[in-house]
Amino acid sequence: MTAEAPAPAATCCVPLGASALSEEEAQATAAVFKALGDPNRVRIVNLLASAGAPVCVCDLTPALGISQPTVSHHLKRLRTAGLVRREQHGTWSYYSLDPAAMTHLATICDLRKVRP
Amino acid sequence: MTAEAPAPAATCCVPLGASALSEEEAQATAAVFKALGDPNRVRIVNLLASAGAPVCVCDLTPALGISQPTVSHHLKRLRTAGLVRREQHGTWSYYSLDPAAMTHLATICDLRKVRP
DNA sequence: CACATTCATCGATGTCTATCGATACAGGTC
DNA sequence: GACCTGTATCGATAGACATCGATGAATGTG
Incomplete structure (x- = not known):
């Protein structure tokens, strides 16, 4: 029951439950x-x-080459995830990235510093 | 046809096709x-x-609390995506993160430096 | 050799989702 | 007011996917 990887191969098990993500954290990240x-x-x-x-x-719609309802759908998903913000000016909707979410994303993705 | 955002609101359009991702790049990232x-x-x-x-x-299976076939399925998906590597020792399979993929992921996610 | 264990694959099932056309809604223009 | 235009929502549909039980393949153990 030790954590060595290619173990002596008799028992293999390792208790790695230690710093595990909670169910909610995993769901939020996913x-x-x-x-x-x-x-x-x-x-x-x-x-x-x-x-x-x-x-x-x-501008987004012609750039993507998909139908306008589909663009709207994707923008809604991005907005629900908190990645994008909407700003309405008259008839037009302007979207931009949420800076905080981008920083958060970069933090999440940088797994290189994780330790046991 | 200028790139200013909350524009004068008469025309709104901006040609932002410039440094756009190709279809293949977008698909790979997604x-x-x-x-x-x-x-x-x-x-x-x-x-x-x-x-x-x-x-x-x-060790993974009990830690996740889902069935073994499902764990195997997820590992395969991660492996297909190149995020994870398999290493077989006798009866047991050992999985580990692909360091290059982790670095690549961190690079992809850091959108904070993108410029127009 | 017979048996147990570990893991991957198969088949089935229910749920989610990307996509579109049609429609509704909201602002601007005349 | 009537009309046009830009967006969001609705409804339907086809495809993807997570999950599980059962099975198969490979390896070790008696």
């Missing part, structure tokens, strides 16, 4: 990744990031 | 995120990260 787990949403985030300023839906 | 878009897979990655050494499936 929700963020799930929101980014679609090519069109990745492209939306990329477009918003490279734009650097709020972008109108009427 | 595939990585999709692989992480499940609570159990997030927990697997977390367990592997905090273990710091290859972990036996027989």
Whole structure:
């Protein structure tokens, strides 16, 4: 019952329950990744990031080459995940990345510093 | 047709096609995120990260509290996405994070430096 | 060799979701 | 007011996927 990896191969088990994520934490993290787990949403985030300023839906739609309802759907998913913010100006909706969420995402993804 | 965001509101359109991701790039990126878009897979990655050494499936299964076939399924998805590596020792399979993939993931997620 | 154990695959099932066309809603323009 | 335009929502549909039990393959143990 030790933690050595390619173990002596008689018993193999390791109690790694230690610093495990809670069910809720895992679900929250997965929700963020799930929101980014679609090519069109990745492209939306990329477009918003490279734009650097709020972008109108009427610009997003032709850039993505998918129907307007589908764009609206993806934006809603990104917004629900907290990755994107909406800003309404008259008839037009402008979307931009949520800076805090981007920082949070970068933190989550950097697993290189995790220790046992 | 300028890039200012809350524009004068007469025309709103901005040509932001500039540094857009290709279809393939977007799909590849989304595939990585999709692989992480499940609570159990997030927990697997977390367990592997905090273990710091290859972990036996027989340790993962009780730690996750789901059936063994399901664990196997998730591991396969993570492995297909290139996030995880398998190492077989006798009857046992040991899984560990792919360091290069982790670095790549951290790079992808850090959108804070993107410029227009 | 017979048996047990570990893990991957298979088949089935229920749920989720991406996509679109049609429609409703909200602002602006005349 | 009537009309146009940009967005969001609705309803339907096809495809993807998480989950499990059963089975199979590989390896060790008696």
